[in-house]
Every structure is written in structure tokens, then in C-alpha cells.
Amino acid sequence: MLNIAVIGCGRIGRIHAENLATRVPGARLAGVADIAAASAKEVAAQFHVPKATVDYRELLADRAIEAVAICSSTDTHSQIIQEAAAAGKHIFCEKPIDYDLARIHASLSAVKKAGVKFQIGFNRRFDPSFAKVRELVATGAVGEPHIIRITSRDPEPPDLDYIKVSGGIFLDMTIHDFDMVRFLSDSEAEEVYVIGDAKIVPAVRELGYVDTAIVTMRLINGVLATIDNSFKADYGYDQRIEVFGSKGSASAGNRKPDEHLLMDAAGVHEAKPLYFFLERYAEAYVLEMRAFVDAVLKNQTPSVSGNEGLQAVVMGLAATRSLRERRPVKLSEIA
Amino acid sequence: MLNIAVIGCGRIGRIHAENLATRVPGARLAGVADIAAASAKEVAAQFHVPKATVDYRELLADRAIEAVAICSSTDTHSQIIQEAAAAGKHIFCEKPIDYDLARIHASLSAVKKAGVKFQIGFNRRFDPSFAKVRELVATGAVGEPHIIRITSRDPEPPDLDYIKVSGGIFLDMTIHDFDMVRFLSDSEAEEVYVIGDAKIVPAVRELGYVDTAIVTMRLINGVLATIDNSFKADYGYDQRIEVFGSKGSASAGNRKPDEHLLMDAAGVHEAKPLYFFLERYAEAYVLEMRAFVDAVLKNQTPSVSGNEGLQAVVMGLAATRSLRERRPVKLSEIA
Amino acid sequence: MLNIAVIGCGRIGRIHAENLATRVPGARLAGVADIAAASAKEVAAQFHVPKATVDYRELLADRAIEAVAICSSTDTHSQIIQEAAAAGKHIFCEKPIDYDLARIHASLSAVKKAGVKFQIGFNRRFDPSFAKVRELVATGAVGEPHIIRITSRDPEPPDLDYIKVSGGIFLDMTIHDFDMVRFLSDSEAEEVYVIGDAKIVPAVRELGYVDTAIVTMRLINGVLATIDNSFKADYGYDQRIEVFGSKGSASAGNRKPDEHLLMDAAGVHEAKPLYFFLERYAEAYVLEMRAFVDAVLKNQTPSVSGNEGLQAVVMGLAATRSLRERRPVKLSEIA
């Protein structure tokens, strides 16, 4: 059994806490921390957790705790990673590691030096539909990949306050799609070009941001990729991918809450996609945590490592610069 | 919080135990019983259950326990229901109550006399797709229902030993479909006619049973219904329903493990349906138990009552007689 | 080139005339007849047809004409078949041959005696989707067939005047489905049982007819079949089939006018099925006529012979009796 603690009991922290407590064989949720004492206590009570605290350092100091899941706000990730690594804890960290490359490098160095396991929370890699597409690519079902297409649209925009500290759409939202491109292609990007506009939240324009965008990329292995993003799809969370290659196409469509079909005089109707990431990726959250716990218990390198966290941010920074300078930007200009 | 115990820790008992322990707000899994001590202990250990026993009567005697979920073998249901009712426990019971009408009536009388809540485990009513079809019917989306069609095929036959004590396909397998017809139509059946054959497990023929069947029914409210069953669909568990009415058709298709699509030179391919009832109805098992706990806590009558359990058996007996006598059989000949 | 004439220039006659004139290689539309002179002339003018007449006997007397397509009203089929056969013409005849078994037998005897080719217009056998299902069955893709399911619903009821002379739903509408069962199973039926009601056109009840029905059948080769019919599906023409067997299931769904998908706040919507038989089976009408012309030119027996026309009527008569007598009826009681 792996004793693991959750740091940060917000929305995503609670999900990981619940999964660790009830759906991850081999894991024992040994502690929770949140700067709001009430949150930590509530989660602890709900899931039979022996230790709840406002100070994550208390968990890091607990020798019985072998691993931590860092679910606190992004600006604290780098600091906590470095402390946890120094304390010899294995680390699962929500994405992104940080928006700043220097702090990411510092975090990853600390992890490397400590020799602990590290997994970044790119949960979509564990979505059964996306994982199946990746498997089809890996087993050659589509031949040599030529084109990757991703549609990734949220059902509603985040709060403006959140947007202001988010680093912009490419670092906050597209970062998942950048990782998906890497996951599906097994390649780094060479050059990124974006076009975008503020169509949903006009105020993002003054921040130099956009809320609607199309990204195109050349990858080093020759694959061409395109991503389209929007802050708001009126019909719900729209998450689709396709890998097209010399032998065919593997794609994944949206998942619905149910499989009903209504045929009436007005047409043929079915359910909208699952509303948002909590619903759509519920299974992926369980599976990524199982993979992390499994990797630690078996002393294996997690499949989603620190470099994954780094590269997606580099792509996000390249996209951000492409938007500003209205030209294709090479990744070598960033990293 | 409702203190509830699970009696019978086999496959389905474990599912209810896990759900009660981790996914049913308002429930506290307070005890488990199984005639195999190891099974009871294992489940208790896994889900932090304070009491594990080989004797369910110990749970019935525990005044802190307010409700029980009866998941033991069918032949014990009637006895346990009556004892649990006498002990004032609210009762969730796996289907069927019994194959014998007298014992069903005795059970339901005991429940009625004790004034406890009773819910029968017709889990499919809680499947999101089927529930949505029912909702569409109830809200008039298909107008006046005219025809109900159900396809219900297992991915593999049960063991012959199980078949021998199962009462035959109509009491063991079609019973769920009979309940679904009642659920979708809000009506009792008037007359049942079946045709069938032994195509999968030839040995069932000697038992007077079939493993492949088509059932047709006139319902009292005028709806016409047809069900087709098979013990073995090579592509997995096939569970589809349709209600056709004066304004349209509402149907529910199968649910897949993922939403991938592969297009290649050989065709366009997608995933097979979820394999069997544990996968397909995982969500339904959670939702039915939430409904039961909720009904008890709010002092409401559960939506799936004892009469549901009775009527489906009556339909199964009528179908069994129709098979033997090769003629349409009225339900009034049975009950 | 085969010189062929069309007898009867109503709705279906015009379709065959147009197809023969423009879409059937090897055919030359050499004459048309209709009891309404204007209809015959109009069709002749539209498709460059050299001969138009009110008297089909004029066409039969024309030695240059080698084949006829009989598209006149059902009550004239038997007479025209016998005369055409006597005149040595190859015959394509719209379904049904007749409602009367004696007249069918007389027609088929005349055909046999004359040694001319005969094809009955069971166009659905040529529908690309249905033909593909049949091909999958024939090539063993579903293994040994166990269950056949057919849904066949019209978008709107016929006129009451038409219904009165139609012979009832089983001879007029289900007859196509009976033929489809034979086509898909390669077997005759043994016993038929139906339930039905008048839900769309109450006046059919007084005729002893129904407009909504479920048919079940045992076939001689052991396949079990079920058909559901309705005179009125509010969402359009609903034509679906399924063959389920030991290795899988082959089915055919409805065809839509287009492949659009609209996702909005209200749901996900697509087009309704093609409205009625003229739209749905447009391609089938071309293909059946190509098959007929091809069979004549190559001196082969058409794949849809006179016996097809006979057996479907026998099934329809058995169903009609089953409705009246509320019991399963063996085909041997009819033929």
C-alpha cells in the first residue's frame, strides 16, 4: 500500500482525494492539506483520512507519507515540488508545473536530484477514447501519421479574474491539446502558428489574449497538426481528436451522458456531450492516479513525466508569441 | 445517515457494498454478512465496515442497523425478507423475490405488515439511457405509445448448473425485460406469446428450456410489445429498447467503452458494446441504491416496489406456459 | 438491346419508365400503355418513347416488343400476366401478383408454360443496405442465423378507399417484410402469429383490419422472426432490418437525405429518414430493373421469381387468419 497525501482540497483536489480513497487499489489516502482548514477537515471526514492540516509541510514531514498529489494553485506548484522532492516524496502534480520556464527547470531538477517519481496531471492521456486512438496509432493501424486534428472547446468561459492570472488560452487551455499532439505523434513540435480572436469574452482583448483560436504546427517528425479552441460551445464540452495517416484515420468523438435517440416530426435527436471536464474525464482522473500509484509501487517511471509538463509549456509560449507577432514561431526560439 | 447492511457478499453483493461505502451520500455501510466468513471479512476490510458475520440474523438483531440489502441466493430471499421485515428493517432485495408466487406474496405481506420500505433490484430502470427513454415517454415526446421493442442478449450463457436452478430464460433473463416493458408502458400485460429454441446450449432443451426467444405481448393499455433474447451475442452484451408512439420513437442503444472510430481500407470500425451487466449497468447500480437510501431517509415509497417484483414473475410464468403449450397465454391464467 | 414496354403509367409506372429510358443499360423503352390516354402520351413524350396506347394488347401484339413491365392496378395483374406470357413476352410485374391464390397459380402456370422470364417487383431486395445485409448473411459473417427483426413503418396511412381494396396490412404492407424475411433467411415460414390494433385509422377496425401490428414467425430452418408495422411514423419512413446469428449481427438502418449534424443548446440533431418509398427505394427501383433486363438479355432466371410472389401472399394470408382467430397459424393451413 502507498501512503499518499493530497495537497490542495479545491475542486480537483477533492476528486483526487475521493479517487485515492475509493477507486485506486494500492493507495491509502493518508493526509490532506488545504490553506482553508474547513476544506481539509471536510475532505478528511468524508474519506476516513487520518490527517488534515492547513500546512502541507506537516505532510511532507510525516515519514509515513510516501507520495503527494499537488492540487494547489499553479503559482505554488514549483515551490511545493521542490520541497516535496527534497523530502523524498513521490510527486503527482496537476498541470501546469508553472508558466515560467526557469521555475519548471528548477522543479524538474529537484525531482531528478531526489530521484523521486514524478507525474504531471495530463489526465486526457488516460481518457479511454483518446488512449484507444493512441493505441491504434502505436500499433500501426493508421500507418505513418500525416495529419493530427484536435477540436477542444469549453462549454463556458472561465471567470475574468481567473483568465487574468491564467497566462492566456495557450498556456491554460490549449496546453492540454499541445500535450495531446505530443502524445499522439510521439514527436516534438518544430514550429507553431496561431490565429485568434476575442469572440466570447471581449475583455480578454485588452489583456492581449484571445478566446477563440486555430493553431497549426509542423512537428519534427513531419506530422502536420491543427487545433481549434473556443471558450464557449453552446452545446457543451467538445473534445475530439483525429490522427490521419497513410493507412487510415483514427479518431475519438465526444461522450454522451446516455445513448437515447428521439425521432419525431422535427428531426432525430440525441444527447449533448458530457458537460465539462469533471464529467467527461471522470474515468481519466481515476486511471491517471492508478497509473501513478502503480508506477511508484512497481518502481517504474510514470508514463507522463516532467518533460511532458515542460514541452507543453514551451509550445504554449511559442503560440503566445505567434499570436503577438503574427508569424510562425519556432520552438527553438523559446526553449 | 442511514445505517445499512449487505447480506450476501458474492459478485453483486460486493458491488452494492462498494457503492454504499463510497458512492451513496447518506448511507453508512454498517455491516456485512456472508455464509463464507472470509468473504464477509474481506469486504469489511476493504470498505471500513465495522461488523462482519456469517449469520445475517446478527445484523437483523443490531438495532443500529436500519436497512438491509439482500444479495444472497434467490432461494433465501423470501425467508430473509420476512425476517428483516419482522425486525423492522427497510429492505432492498435483488431480483427476483422468488420464483414461487406464494412465497412472493408471503414476503410482500410481511413487508406491508411491518410498514418498512421495500425496493426490488430492477437496476435497469436506473440506467441513464433507459431512464431517459422512460422520461421521454412520460413527458409525451412520443405521444401515445403503440409499440415497444426490446433486444436483450447476453454475451455468453450461464453455466448449465446455474441454468438448472434458474427457472428458465423467462424467469431469469427476460424478467428484466418484462419489468422494462412495464416501466416503459405504465401498464400490465394482458397476454403473452413466445417462440423459442435451444441454439446456444443444446442441453437446455432437455430441461424444457430455450436460450433464444421472441416474446410478444398485448398490454392492457393497448400497447403491443416484442422482446428478443439470446444467451449469446458474439459481439457482447446487447441491450436496446424502443418505444414507438403516435408522435415518434424514443430508443436507447448500447453503450461502448470508448468513442473511437477507425477508418481504414477494410471499413469503418468502432468499439463493441460494454461487455456485460457489471460494466453496462455500473452506473445503474449506484443510482438504484441512491434512490433506495434517499427514499428511506425521506420516508418515501421507493419507485420500484414489491409489486414490480411480483408482476415480472407473473409475466415470466405466463411466458413459460406459452412456450410449453405453444399458444398465447393470458396473465389472468397465472396470477 | 431489349425492347420493353411499360403497362400502367401511374406513379410506379412512371418511375420504371424513366429508369428504363435513362438508367438501364441494355433497355430500350419501346412502348407505354395506360387506360388514360393522356398519361401514356405524357410519359411517351418525356422519354422519347415511339409508341403510346390506351390498350396494352397493342403492345403485346407488337413483335418488336420483347418484354413488359406490368404496373397497372393489382386486380389486372393476373390477366395481363397470362396474356403477356401467351404472347411470349418476358414479364416484370409489380407486387403483389394477386391476393387470390388460384389466380396467382394460374399466372405462374402461364409463365411456366410460355417459358418466359418472370420477375416480381420486390424492390427492397435491391436496396443497397438490405442487399448488403443479405450478402453478409450469405457469406457467413453472422454465422448461423437465429433471429430476424424487421421494423417497417410508413410515414402516413393510405387513403381509406385504398385500404378497403388492399386486402389489409398483411397483404399490402407486411408483404414486403414477409419477402424480406424469406430473402434474409433463405427459408420458408412454418407458423405465423400476429397481434395488432387500429391506432392510426380507427375506421380500419370495422373492416376487420389493423394498422399497427407485431408479427412473429418460426421459420422451417429454425430462425425466429419478428416484424413490427405501423401505418404512421411521425418522423418518416422507418425501414430497418437485423439478422442476428451465432457469430454476430448484421443490420441496416434508415437512409437520410443528407448527413448534417446540428449541435446546439437543445441537443444534437440530424435529418429524419428519407420520407417514403419513392425516395428511400429510388436506387432499388433502378437496380431491380437492371437485374430484370440483364437476366433476360443473358437468358438467366431472374433472382426474384414467381414463387417469391406466391409465398409472400401465403404468409400474408396466414397472418390475416392469425389476427382473426387470435392464434398461431401454420402456413400449411393456407397453401
Added chain:
Amino acid sequence: MLNIAVIGCGRIGRIHAENLATRVPGARLAGVADIAAASAKEVAAQFHVPKATVDYRELLADRAIEAVAICSSTDTHSQIIQEAAAAGKHIFCEKPIDYDLARIHASLSAVKKAGVKFQIGFNRRFDPSFAKVRELVATGAVGEPHIIRITSRDPEPPDLDYIKVSGGIFLDMTIHDFDMVRFLSDSEAEEVYVIGDAKIVPAVRELGYVDTAIVTMRLINGVLATIDNSFKADYGYDQRIEVFGSKGSASAGNRKPDEHLLMDAAGVHEAKPLYFFLERYAEAYVLEMRAFVDAVLKNQTPSVSGNEGLQAVVMGLAATRSLRERRPVKLSEIA
């Protein structure tokens, strides 16, 4: 009735000839021309055409002929358009008008001066699925359009000889997609950026061409668009579009030859898309010609005018320059 002649009896010319002869009410196919006398004669014989010639000028000199459909090779379009306009003939012309802007302008000037009707053969606008998406956009079903996505992949590459004179993928293949973007958005493009590679036919690289590409565009009305192209999709002709807007998404998927579904132990399988443009756009070819004939007969401006032909070429030239210069190119740099 409109007397119309077809100039050029190659593959596409024959389709238009057949449609004009048999499926376009109001049209009379009055003449055909082809530089190969045999081709012209063959088409004339097949469709009852009174005049067949090797010299299109003979048709232009025929005062009874009111309109021409120009289906000859692209390099002859400009010349024939100008002569036909001078002869007062209404003109349907296959795409593209020309690859040279000066010749396009000369052609359109001649048309304008003569006051004849002119329609360019962007047949996809008449595809029922694409037309439905356009209708949904036009009626506001998706709100304000934000993103357009097009996938357009051929099932097999053209011959290298053809590629050499084709002007490259953007002028030959993507030109249809450029027109679709304009059709769906009702806007001109502002700037185009492309990435591409030679993955299917390596020899195109030496021509400075690509066979796999992703195009992104900003449109003047603010819409963002992306197109992905390939010369070879192993599963057939892949033609999909999507318009995403403030209220939802309207898309069109591929059309299949049939609607069968096979479920077996290996998965769930359906038919591949219709193979290529002749199959996929068969209906569109009929509908575009009906629209042209209708516009002439009603003295209305055809919905697909000369400017459509011009703008798509301008977009193709911008894309070609973007590929060469590896930067976004404004359309104002081209026109």
C-alpha cells in the same frame, strides 16, 4: 425549354450531358462537341442529341443553342468563355475558369459585356449535406460563425502528368475548399497560411508542390478557418465540413453507399464513405445544372457567379505563395 450544348465530352462532360438529357427539367441537350469525334458521337447517340461535332464553334454558331456547358480542359476555358459570350450564349463552366488572373478577368469582362448568365461549376455548393449546413448558418442556427473546419481528402492521387499541369494542390484540389469557406462564411479571406509536405507522391516535391497540407485563414468578417488536405485517404473520399458559432455547430459528415452495420467479435463495422467525387457528388452535379438552367429560364443571376471562380483562384495563389515563402500571405498581395 432551354437548348444547351456540352463542350468537351470527357468524364465530367458526359455526366453533365447525361444529366441535361435525363434529369434536368426544362433543358434540352441540343449539341455536343469534343475534339475526339468518336466521343462526341458516342454521347450524342446515347442521349438522343441531334448535333455532334469536333468543333465547338459550330455549336456557338447555332442560333438555336442558347447555352453551353464548358467541360473541356482548363487551358481552353478562357478562350471558349470569351467566344461563347460574344455569341450570346449563357455559360456554365467547369472550375477553374483559369489559373491566370488576367485571363480570368478577361473572361469575366466578356461575360459582363455580353450580358449572358454565367455559372462556375462549384458543384459542392449543391451537395445536400453541405447545402444544409449553409442553410443552417444562414438561418442563424449556429449564431455568429466563429470557426470553419474542412477536411478534404482524395482516395487516390492524380497522375503525375496531371499534377504537373494542375497548378498544384491549392489551385486544383483546395480550390473547392476555398470556395466552400466562402460559401459557408459569406466572407472573403483576408490572410492565408499553409503548411504542407509531400507524403504520398514524393515526386511532387521537385515541382515545388505538396500533397498533404493544412491551411488556416482569417476571413474579413472575423471567422477563422482551417482546411486539411491529402491526396490519399486509404478509406476513400473524405469530405467533411463544420461551422462552429456562438449558438452551436453545424457539420456534414461523409455519405456511405449503404447503411449496414455489422457487429461481430472483432468490433462494430460499417461501410466506408462513397469512393470519389463522381459517387459522392452525383446528386450535386444534377442540382447545379438544374440551378443553372432554372436561372437562365427565369432570367435570374446564377447563385454561383464568375466572382466565385475568381476569388477561389486568388485564395489558391495566396496559399501557393505562403507555402513557398513560409509566412502568412494577405489576399491583397495577390489580387
